[in-house]
Amino acid sequence: MYGLVNKAIQEMVCDHYGAETWKAIKTIAETEADNFISLESYPDDLTHRLVKSASQVLQRSTADIMEDFGKYWVEFTGQEGYGEMMDLAGNDLPEFLDNLDDLHSRLGVIFPKMQPPSFQCSDQQLNTLNLHYYSHRQGMAPMVSGLLEGLGERFTTCVEVTQTQDREQGADHDVFSVTYQR
Ligand code: HEM
Structure with a gap:
């Protein structure tokens, strides 16, 4: 999926749990990426690994993480410059x-x-x-x-x-x- 999705996962974790928790999640997910490029396409597997690792570190089900993420996505995309497109919808x-x-x-x-x-x-x-x-x-x-x-x-x-x-x-x-x- 596009980097915008992974970036949103990163921001959600950092906002809610802090940068150290994100570091731990990234280590388990085995990704070196410091920052995701919004307009670059990444393998779906990376996004799945990030969600799975977040589930492990935060001791919550992957479904709970995905649900939180969906809620966060609406606010996040609004702030990332896609608010007008949503206004039009x-x-x-x-x-x-x-x-x-x-x-x-x-x-x-x-x-x-x-x-x-x-x-x-x-x-x-x-x-x-x-x-x-x-x-x-x-x-x-x-x-x-x-x-x-x-x-x-x-x-x-x-x-x-x-x-x-x-x-x-x-x-x-x-x-x-x-x-x-x-
Ligand atoms: C302007 C705001 C939005 C932007 C910029 C946006 C952008 C994206 C992008 C880039 C992806 C990844 C697809 C890929 O890389 O192949 C995606 C997936 C998705 N989007 Fe949106 N989206 C927006 C709003 C919404 C809203 C409001 C919903 C509400 C239902 C939604 C539902 C989804 C779902 C469920 C997926 C997962 C893809 C799948 O099912 O395969 N999106 N979106």
Whole structure:
């Protein structure tokens, strides 16, 4: 994945646990990189190693780390200069979720080698919808729960998320039931 992702993991750990903890995580992940270059593409395996090592050092499950990371990502990308692109993607949570694929296609201009996720909304009612998540990668679903939490904060909207279909359990793709209230 692009360095921007690894950089966000680094900043999240440093912000929440300090630089020494990050050093320990990096050692276990066997990476020498001092700084990740946002626009350079790195092997997915490195990102997975960083998450696994963080899980070991922080004594938390990889799913918990991914969920925290998803939440952090919304704030982080806003600060890294992508806030305007997110502004363009919608004025409230359901509109924004409907535009996630457009957002990632626009990002494809900046990150040409990106393998973006794909999202689809269905069964939309007044305060609920189902969010379908399709990915080239395995094991990223907890990140989506965290992303939805982060987006709730962005739109000052109370969000409840339940995963109702899980690829890890043999489903064709992941589905999240999202309930929201402004
Ligand atoms: C402007 C803000 C955003 C930027 C700059 C951004 C950029 C990226 C980048 C660079 C990747 C790595 C893909 C690769 O290297 O192949 C990625 C992956 C991902 N993004 Fe975004 N993204 C943004 C917002 C969002 C939001 C709001 C969501 C909410 C659902 C989201 C969901 C994901 C997911 C789930 C992945 C994991 C990739 C996978 O499933 O394979 N992103 N994004």
